[in-house]
Amino acid sequence: MTSAIFIPGDDVAVFVAIQAAAIEAGYHSRLWQATEALKQADYDVLCPLTLKLPPNLKFWGSKVFAACQDLEALRQVVQQMGYGVGELQFWLPIVHTIKGPLYAEAITHPHHQQPLDLTDQQRQPLYQLGFRLLEYLQAPPSVYLMGCGFQNGELVFDRLLPFPTTAALASIKVQQPNLFVCHWRCLTGQPILDLLIPSNVKFQTLLKSYPAKFAG
Numbered sequence: 001m002t003s004a005i006f007i008p009g010d011d012v013a014v015f016v017a018i019q020a021a022a023i024e025a026g027y028h029s030r031l032w033q034a035t036e037a038l039k040q041a042d043y044d045v046l047c048p049l050t051l052k053l054p055p056n057l058k059f060w061g062s063k064v065f066a067a068c069q070d071l072e073a074l075r076q077v078v079q080q081m082g083y084g085v086g087e088l089q090f091w092l093p094i095v096h097t098i099k100g101p102l103y104a105e106a107i108t109h110p111h112h113q114q115p116l117d118l119t120d121q122q123r124q125p126l127y128q129l130g131f132r133l134l135e136y137l138q139a140p141p142s143v144y145l146m147g148c149g150f151q152n153g154e155l156v157f158d159r160l161l162p163f164p165t166t167a168a169l170a171s172i173k174v175q176q177p178n179l180f181v182c183h184w185r186c187l188t189g190q191p192i193l194d195l196l197i198p199s200n201v202k203f204q205t206l207l208k209s210y211p212a213k214f215a216g
Helices: 012-024 062-069 071-080 120-137 166-171 179-187
Strands: 003-007 028-031 045-048 090-097 100-103 142-151 154-161
Touching: 003 012, 012 028, 012 166, 012 179, 045 179, 062 071, 062 120, 062 154, 071 120, 071 154, 090 120, 090 166, 090 179, 100 120, 120 142, 120 154, 142 166, 142 179, 166 179
Parallel strands: 003 028, 003 045
Antiparallel strands: 090 100, 090 142, 142 154
16 A cells, blocks of 8 residues: 655644545555654655755655745746746646646635636736746646736736645635645546536635736
């Protein structure tokens, strides 16, 4: 049976959710307390839910976790791509499978509700940035949350996280499969064919109004 070690972050609810996803998938999981002593032979799947990791820890996401932790450097990379940086207004979940990225419906910030109503004009630069950023980082399969917003009608970037956080709790009982199940499937190489939102789910809007050029 596959053994999985979870390194929890500050949010207990997220840790419980990702454990539940693993149990649902039929895998055994356990919590490792001494991260510094962790060895590859101790596990099949390592699942950190925090950026606060020992610098000597080597695992599937070492490089991308380090890049996401260096926020200012990552923002400079995004600016060099031609995008601005600015206030976090929503999260775009990117389910990065072994066959490529799937873009889930956005989640509002700070109230964490999914799905967020975005027009095609808003989605196009958002998905383009997500694709370019993951390609630049040579990102391994995982669920990524890209924090963004719109200022003066233009997309702005805030941060990127290489694992599901509190915001991903919004996908439970809304998105099929939810983002925690998606994360587990990405880490274990299982296929994800589609991300579905029931037709009766109400779309949310941002607290701050978009400029007229983005009206639906």
